[in-house]
Amino acid sequence: MTEIALRPGGWRLGAAAFAALIARDLRVLARMPASFLLRTVVNPLMFVFVFTYLYPRIGAGRFGQVAGQSLATIALPGLIASAIYFQGLNAVALPLSMEFSATREIEDRVMAPVPYAAAALAKVCCSAVQSLLAAAVVFPLAYLIPAAPVRIHIASWAALILALTLGSLLAGCLGLLLGTVVEVRKIALVFAVTIVPLTFLGCVYYPWASLHSIRWIQILVLANPLVYLSEALRAALTPSLPHMSTLASLPVLAAITVLLGWAAITTFTRRVLT
Amino acid sequence: MIRLTQPVVGGLPLSVDGLVKRYRGANGNAVDGVSFQVGAGEIFGLLGPNGAGKTTTVSVAATRARPTAGTVRIAGVDVARHPSRARRWLGMVTQANTLDRSLSVQENLYFHGRYFGLSRGQAWRRSRELLDWLGLASRRGDQVDRLSGGLAQRVQLARALVHQPRVLFLDEPTAWLDPQSRLALWDRLRELRDRDRVAIVLTTHSMDEAERVCDRVAIIDHGRILICDTPHALKRRVGTQARLRLGLATQPSMALLERLAALPGIERVIPGDQSAEVLAATVDGLLPELVSAVGAGLRDLTVSEPTLESVFISLTGRNLRD
Numbered sequence: 001m002t003e004i005a006l007r008p009g010g011w012r013l014g015a016a017a018f019a020a021l022i023a024r025d026l027r028v029l030a031r032m033p034a035s036f037l038l039r040t041v042v043n044p045l046m047f048v049f050v051f052t053y054l055y056p057r058i059g060a061g062r063f064g065q066v067a068g069q070s071l072a073t074i075a076l077p078g079l080i081a082s083a084i085y086f087q088g089l090n091a092v093a094l095p096l097s098m099e100f101s102a103t104r105e106i107e108d109r110v111m112a113p114v115p116y117a118a119a120a121l122a123k124v125c126c127s128a129v130q131s132l133l134a135a136a137v138v139f140p141l142a143y144l145i146p147a148a149p150v151r152i153h154i155a156s157w158a159a160l161i162l163a164l165t166l167g168s169l170l171a172g173c174l175g176l177l178l179g180t181v182v183e184v185r186k187i188a189l190v191f192a193v194t195i196v197p198l199t200f201l202g203c204v205y206y207p208w209a210s211l212h213s214i215r216w217i218q219i220l221v222l223a224n225p226l227v228y229l230s231e232a233l234r235a236a237l238t239p240s241l242p243h244m245s246t247l248a249s250l251p252v253l254a255a256i257t258v259l260l261g262w263a264a265i266t267t268f269t270r271r272v273l274t
Numbered sequence: 275m276i277r278l279t280q281p282v283v284g285g286l287p288l289s290v291d292g293l294v295k296r297y298r299g300a301n302g303n304a305v306d307g308v309s310f311q312v313g314a315g316e317i318f319g320l321l322g323p324n325g326a327g328k329t330t331t332v333s334v335a336a337t338r339a340r341p342t343a344g345t346v347r348i349a350g351v352d353v354a355r356h357p358s359r360a361r362r363w364l365g366m367v368t369q370a371n372t373l374d375r376s377l378s379v380q381e382n383l384y385f386h387g388r389y390f391g392l393s394r395g396q397a398w399r400r401s402r403e404l405l406d407w408l409g410l411a412s413r414r415g416d417q418v419d420r421l422s423g424g425l426a427q428r429v430q431l432a433r434a435l436v437h438q439p440r441v442l443f444l445d446e447p448t449a450w451l452d453p454q455s456r457l458a459l460w461d462r463l464r465e466l467r468d469r470d471r472v473a474i475v476l477t478t479h480s481m482d483e484a485e486r487v488c489d490r491v492a493i494i495d496h497g498r499i500l501i502c503d504t505p506h507a508l509k510r511r512v513g514t515q516a517r518l519r520l521g522l523a524t525q526p527s528m529a530l531l532e533r534l535a536a537l538p539g540i541e542r543v544i545p546g547d548q549s550a551e552v553l554a555a556t557v558d559g560l561l562p563e564l565v566s567a568v569g570a571g572l573r574d575l576t577v578s579e580p581t582l583e584s585v586f587i588s589l590t591g592r593n594l595r596d
Contacts (some may be wrong), residue, residue, distance in 0.1 A: 013391045028376040107339035107372035108382075108433065112389035113362040125326070220447075238424070274297065274339045 005155045017114045021122035022129075024109070028175035029091075029130060039090055040134045045141055048072070051145035063218035066210045069241055072146030076139075078204030081167060083138040084131040085202075088171025089195065091127040091179065096179030097187050100271060110272045120176060120268040124261065127172030129166070135164060155239040159246045163232035166250065170225055170257040176264035178272050202226030207234060225260075226231055228253045287473030288312040288362075289443045292344035295330050303342070304330040306497035312441070315471040317463060319488030321478055321582065327497040328477035332443050335372075335475070336366045351441050362390065365434030367444040371426045372574040374417040379429055380405060380498075382435050390437035397436070404412025404507075408462065420432065420589050424455040431462070433550075442466065444476040448483055460487045481582040493586055495496040500589045509580045517565065517584045518552040521574025526550045531569045542588055 029036060052072035055063050064071030099106040110119050134264060143150050154160055182190045201221050203211075208231050210219035223226050231244035288311065295305040305327040312318040320328040333339040335346045337357040346353045351364040371502070374382050383401030392400065407409055408428045421429065434442060444463075448456040464471045464487065478484055484491045485505045492502035501508060516560065526545045532544045534552060539560055544551040554560055557577060565572060586592075 014358070016391040020385060023373075023388065024385045027381070031376075103375060104368075104370055105376075106373050107366075108340075108374060108386060109369060109389065111361055111366055113358050113391075115358050138330045175375045231499070272338070273334070 009144040012113045014118065017112045018118050018122055021109055021112060021114075021119055022126050025123070025126035026129070027132030029079060029126075036130070036133070037137065040083060040087065040137050041141065043086070044083055044138045045145075047079065048142050048145045049073070051075070051086040052148065062203065066207060066241065069151070069238075070146070070148040071205070072142070072148050072150045073152070073238055074207065074241060075205050076142045076150055076152065076228045077237045078202070079131065080135045080138050080141045080203065080237075081226060081230040081233050082199050082204050083134040084164070084167045084229065085171045085199075086195070087131040087134040088127050088168070088173075088175035089191065090175075091130045092172055093182070093191075094187060096123065096176065097182055100180065101184045104271070116254070116269045117265045117274055118185060120265045123176055124172035124264075127175055128168035131168035131171050135168075137208075144202050144253045152237045153239060154237060155252075156236060156246070159232065160236035161248065162250055163229065163236055163246070163253070166228040166234070166257055167251045170229065170253060170260060173257055173260035173264050174225070177267060178261055180264065180267040198224055203230040203234075207231070207242045207256050208244050225256045228256070285347055286311050286312055287316050287349060288475065289347045290331070290335065290344070291346070293331065293334060293341055293346060293380040294297070295334055295339060296342045296443040297377075303497050305334070307344070308494070308497070308499055309344075310499065310502055311490055312462075312473045313474055314440070314473055315467050316489050317474045317476070317487055319476055319478055319484040319491040320494055321484040321488075321491050321586070322477055323482070323493035326494045328494055329445055332366075332445055332475065334478055335441075336364055336443050337361055346437040348524070355454075356531065357503070358596045362437070365433050365437070365438045365439035365442045367427070367430045367442070367447055369445045369447075369449060371418075371423070371430065373421075373429055373433070375417070375419050375427060377418070378414070379410065379416050379418060379421070379520070382418060382429060383433050392437065396553055400436050402430070404435055409430050409458075409582075423450045424452060427451060427455070427459070429515075433591065435466070438470070441473045441475065446475070446479070448478070448480065457485075463487060481586070485582050491582065493582075493589060493591050495586075501585070505582060508582060508585050517552050517578050517580055518553065518559045518560075519546075519574075519576040519578070520550045520555060520564070520568060520572060521576075522548050522550065522568070523573055530568065530571075534564070537563050537567060542591070544587060544591075553580075553588055 051064065052070070064074065066074055109117055112119060178190060202224050203221065204226070208218065208227060211221070228249040232246055232249040234241060234243040235246045235249065288541040289311050293305050293308045295304055296303045308331055320331060322328050330339060333349065334341050335353060337353045337360055341354050342377055351363065353360040377385060378400050383404060384397045387397030387400055405414055408431065409499060410428055410432065413425065418426065418429065448459060451459065463474055465586040467474055488505060490503060491505055491508060492499045494500065501511070503511065531543050531545055531550065534550065537560065539555045540551040541555060585588060
């Protein structure tokens, strides 16, 4: 008879459990690479194809230009930002909302011998990994497809890595919050009223500075977390375009991530512990 | 079967002391001062009607609900103060199917083991052995959403055992099972009790189940334990010697019920649908009296041993299914 020593508890068991919770999510992801790719690629691909490939060829080449730069260059950081952002909602909010209400599948994972916050954080980490993968998938599309050359210049690797990491975590936290707060039958509605306005008003297709002529919009969009991610990536990838200073965008990004993370973990715990 | 050597931990597998639970916004207490203990190698039943507080008691003990007052200890660990440490020692089989639908049957067990710190090899071996033990070997690769209710229940049991808990909670485990699966589950539970000395706590509203598998039963109603003992002792303690069921031609009238209640040795009369149930201290000399009290409307008369149902009725005046 085989004898197995089981860890009695403590941080090593906690770390093992945390790693296993992430491994579970990655296993599920790895099983469906096609659906991951499709949900990641279709939106940016269609955008890049229509506005940066078709438009120049049908004589609308100057569409969306800012400061003499093509829309393809302007939109590249924004498209990466919105891909990161979408992933958090797709990877966490939708499945979590299902697991909480319809199927109650979350039950076994919250019974793991770790604090509930750890189960929540594992979701955020796994979502962040998917966000980074999505960024890696979207970058070549946005770089190679446009008819006009895309001018990128990585001014600071540190700022780029920080922006990608913070943005991915932020997306995961937002997904976690929505997934725990919104009932499954309302999630499609919530997606429709949050994602679309947040994306269109997220400085994805235009730099924030270019909004100066419409002051109220420029101030209003500051409430949108996506703005800081788009602008931070713009500063890191296309510094020749007008962009918000990373001294402003990165700390705000970090602050929103912490705030959303705290709110999401609180609601998650309230949801699983009656 | 692989044995997991467990560090020695102090205390009884489960001790519940003065537990009170009031849900936010609720008027009364769902659980209202419940105390009991369960030892290693014991099957303990919480028996009561729906809404009695059985599931809430289990939820608090399994760290899924916060106690309003009182303490619950799993293997000596206070569940309110150290929930994640307490979870190490408990396994849970919920009433609803909560299997992970994104994973196969065996993966459900494998990842559960991984959540509890088992190595990859250990988790695979242990899940394979448990699936074999529960007769699920051929279902290893199945997707869980294709399983029937009975099979899903068995997989949930296997999953709850992967990390070799000291206390196993089962919430209404046989509510949706066919009779054959029910018997098989009971056999497995007895085996766990005798071989692995697991403390098993199950909630049920089935008298039959409580009587046949539980070593001790607590009858619970309105959040309180009315009585707690072995099924045999419970039946004796209540004093009822016989249960008589009268089949009637019509609905029992008030006059008839009063006549029956007035007969000597009758403890309780419970009206039913074209029937009446009578609990009596003794049957000696009672039958002729009953027959003449009912008169021509009597269609059928059954005399049976007292059951836990009669215990429940004599304690609460209600039927369990009311």
